Amino acid sequence: MGPSKLQIQLDSQALVLTLKNANPYVGEAVHSIARCKKILEETNWQFEVHHIYREANRAADLLANQGVSQNNNIEAIKEVVKGFPRPTLNLSSAQFSEVVNSAFEHPLFPPFDPYRNSINYLLASYLIPYVGLTGYVGTIPKLLSVESRKLVAGLLAVKSGQDAVIRSLLYQRRLQRVVPYKITVQEFTNRLSKLRNKLGSDLGSRDEGIFVDQKDGAEGKIKGNILVGDENSLGYPRSPIEVLNIVYGSGDPKKVGGFFPKGADGYIAQSYL
Known part of the structure; x- marks a missing residue:
């Protein structure tokens, strides 16, 4: 089974018109564009071509860059932790919709689709x-090995940057x-x-949205909340159990599901199964 539907979003109005056969293109990329059209x-796909503003495309570009960095993170982890099978992930529209319905405590209609547009994708990435x-x-405080601490500290630095970018883009909107x-x-x-x-x-x-009551903001003075922190503006900690509770969507490390339908791998996660 291959793809059957394709939605193409471009920030070039001229290229959109060309792909829609509404505008002839005679520039230096004419052969490449002709090949794309062919x-x-x-x-047999059903495809649509739409124009979007560069601002929306910038968000997609940033998220794509983050995806590439995740691959590098995995390689770094494999050098220190000698590996365990990657768990099965469920990143389907239905799974994200289920989480959003739980957040609002009732089904949204139509169901939330993380792949519908850039805003939805950013919200899904926020999760x-x-x-x-x-x-x-x-x-980090529980790690005994210097090498492991160095690895996780490096991962934390990158993850913090990713989260700040996502929250900044959402805050603007x-x-x-x-x-x-x-x-x-x-x-x-929220x-x-x-x-x-x-x-x-x-x-x-342990968690706050991008806009909070002033009393909950930094020093009790601001409502904007791009960087989340405790009363001392330090990052909140979560235990492995808390993380599993959330990604399983069950609040129970023994009850798998959510984004990990078969459970997470690794000693800690498997010890609960």
Whole structure:
């Protein structure tokens, strides 16, 4: 089974018109564009070509760069931890929709689709990196090996940067409504953070959206909340159990599901199964 539907988003209006056969192109890339058109026309795919503004494309570019860095992270981990099988991941639209429904405590209609547009994709990306970040903060003090501490500290630095980029992009759009719902980006992040708090543990807040009450902001003075921290503006820690509770979506490290339908691998995760 291959792809059957394709949505192409480009920040060049001229190229969009060319691919739609509405505008002839005679520039230096004419042969490349002609080949792209030929490939599209020879497939059985249902495809659409849309123009988007460069701002939206920038968000996609940043997220793509983060995806590449994740591959490098895995290689670094394999050099220190001699490896265990990668767990099965469920990154389907249905899974993200289920999480969002849990966050709002009722089904959204139509179901939330993380791959529909850049805003939805950013919100979906908001879900996971921060959980890993807090997991690293909680893990480092418990590591005995200098080599392991060095590895996790390096991973934490990159994960923190990724989370800051995602939160910054969402903060810029905090009052924008998430199509087709009458719900702002700000409300989405608040709901998702509350869900992670609820699933994680009963030890108090470890999570905050991109906009908070002033009393909960840094030094009790600001409402904008791009960088999440405790009363001392230090990163929140989470234990391995808390991380599993969240990524399984069950609040129980013994009950697999969510993004890890067969459970996570590694000694700690497997010890609960």
